[in-house]
Amino acid sequence: MSAIDTIRSTTQGGRSEFRGAWPNGIGISRVACSGTVENDTDIVLDYMNPTEWSNAGHGAYGGHEHSSVAPQAWCDYFGFPKVGGRCGIHPSRIHLNTSRILGYSSDTTRRNHLIHETAHSFGFLDSCSVDAISNNTGSSSCTLPAGWIGLDRQELRDHIYPGWRYS
Amino acid sequence: MTREASLCSHRLRTILSIAAVMGAMLGVTVVANATPDPITAPQSDRPVKNCDAFKQRNDASESQELFDGATGKLVITTEDSIFVLDEASTPCKDNPLTKRRLEHARRIEDENVAALCKSFRQAIAEKRTQEKGRPVNLAAAEKYVAETCN
Numbered sequence: 001m002s003a004i005d006t007i008r009s010t011t012q013g014g015r016s017e018f019r020g021a022w023p024n025g026i027g028i029s030r031v032a033c034s035g036t037v038e039n040d041t042d043i044v045l046d047y048m049n050p051t052e053w054s055n056a057g058h059g060a061y062g063g064h065e066h067s068s069v070a071p072q073a074w075c076d077y078f079g080f081p082k083v084g085g086r087c088g089i090h091p092s093r094i095h096l097n098t099s100r101i102l103g104y105s106s107d108t109t110r111r112n113h114l115i116h117e118t119a120h121s122f123g124f125l126d127s128c129s130v131d132a133i134s135n136n137t138g139s140s141s142c143t144l145p146a147g148w149i150g151l152d153r154q155e156l157r158d159h160i161y162p163g164w165r166y167s
Numbered sequence: 168m169t170r171e172a173s174l175c176s177h178r179l180r181t182i183l184s185i186a187a188v189m190g191a192m193l194g195v196t197v198v199a200n201a202t203p204d205p206i207t208a209p210q211s212d213r214p215v216k217n218c219d220a221f222k223q224r225n226d227a228s229e230s231q232e233l234f235d236g237a238t239g240k241l242v243i244t245t246e247d248s249i250f251v252l253d254e255a256s257t258p259c260k261d262n263p264l265t266k267r268r269l270e271h272a273r274r275i276e277d278e279n280v281a282a283l284c285k286s287f288r289q290a291i292a293e294k295r296t297q298e299k300g301r302p303v304n305l306a307a308a309e310k311y312v313a314e315t316c317n
Contacts, residue, residue, distance in 0.1 A: 029299075037282035039290075040299045057267060061229050066272065068279050069235040073311035077287070077304050089233075093275060120231050126246055136229060 003114035004031055010148035017153035021161075037091060039077070043121045044093040045114075053097045062100050062113050065120035066093045092121035112144035119145075119152070123160040215249045218259035225250065226264045236276040241269055284316035 001009070013025035030040070037044055048056065058064040070090035075082060094117045104110050119133040120126075127134035128142035133152040135142045145152075221243075228245040235241075239254030252265050254273070259265045287308035289295075295303055 037279065037286075039283070039286045041282075056271060057226070059227050059229070064229075065231045066275050067231070067233045068276055069233065069237070071237070071280075071283065071311060071315075073287075073307045073315075074283065076307035077290075077311075078298075078301055079304060091279065093279075125231060125244055126229050 001111075003111045003118070004028055006111065006115060006147045007118065011153065015150075015153050017150050018157050021157050039074070041091045042089075043118055044091050045117075046093055046095050047098045048095055050099050053095070053099070056095055058095060058097065060097075060100070062097050062104075063117040063120075064095045065117065066095065067121070068093070089121075094118065094121065108146075109144065112146055115147060116144050119148075122156060124152070124155070213244065213247060213249045215251060217250065218252055218256060218262050218265040220248075221250050221252070221262060221265050223264065226268070232268075232272060234272040234276055236273075236280065239269075239273075241272045243268065280315060284312060287312050288316070 008025070008028055011022075011026035013023045015025075056064070067089045068091065070087045072087050074080075074090050075087035080088065096117070101110055101113060104113065116133060116136060124134050126136040128136065130151065131143075131149070132155070133145040133148055135145055225243075225245055225248065228247075230243050230245045232244075233242040241252040241254075243250040243252065250265075252259050252269055254260075254269050259269060290298065290303065290308050291305060291312065295305060297303060
């Protein structure tokens with residue numbers, strides 16, 4: 001199963017940890033390889049070559065996430081509500097160290113890496129303290145996630161987006 | 168190779184569009200803890216530091232970044248600290264590590280602005296009233312293009 005399909009299947013609506021939030025699940029409505037960032041683009045995966053990666057200064061890691069605070073005009077255009085006076089994020093860009101990713105030992109590791117990196121776009125930070133999507137291989141005891149687990153869904157619902165109306 | 172990686176050779180981008188509700192949901196990331204500044208990530212109790220404290224060790228640490236193009240503030244969350252950098256701050260300009268991070272963030276922001284300008288111009292040209300099934304406020308796009316786009 002691809003990273004996208006794994007994210008879809010592990011964030012389906014009705015999951016108990018969502019406690020009624022997002023009844024239709026976290027739907028990834030469109031995946032494109034166009035190189036074009038559109039108004040409804042939430043996550044951009046930039047596959048960088050070694051020169052680009054080196055110039056970006058992101059070290060030896062496999063990925064690096066950049067979120068941008070959305071211009072107010074973007075929220076006004078779509079009528080997105082402001083929460084706490086803020087408009088939100090648009091988009092989240094993930095810089096990917098392509099040569100490192102291609103050097104991973106298996107498709108599974110590559111898939112899990114993408115699942116981990118896209119979790120940053122949802123607001124998750126790197127951590128190795130518990131077995132979760134935040135795991136970043138920062139230590140030998142820390143392994144990349146194979147998908148969202150209950151703890152991740154609970155974290156999203158209870159701590160990352162507690163103020164959202166979930167409509 | 169995963170499906171995603173095989174689809175996109177380097178320099179191309181995979182675009183993930185999460186359902187509209189998710190777009191709005193992502194929008195509350197920075198306010199989830201209801202603080203006036205997006206400097207404290209929701210699950211983080213890491214200390215907040217400034218440019219003076221940003222050392223080589225921090226630069227080399229795995230991190231996530233949040234940039235506000237309107238204010239020039241960049242929040243870098245590392246595994247043990249949160250750094251708030253400011254384009255206008257002299258200490259941030261004087262520290263080559265923070266200067267580089269801010270310049271990189273600004274370049275990304277410029278890409279984002281260019282993409283939004285292109286999208287809004289197209290919407291204006293088409294006199295769009297809806298996009299992705301949602302009604303849109305074209306006046307907001309016109310104002311942004313007039314004030315921001317070259």
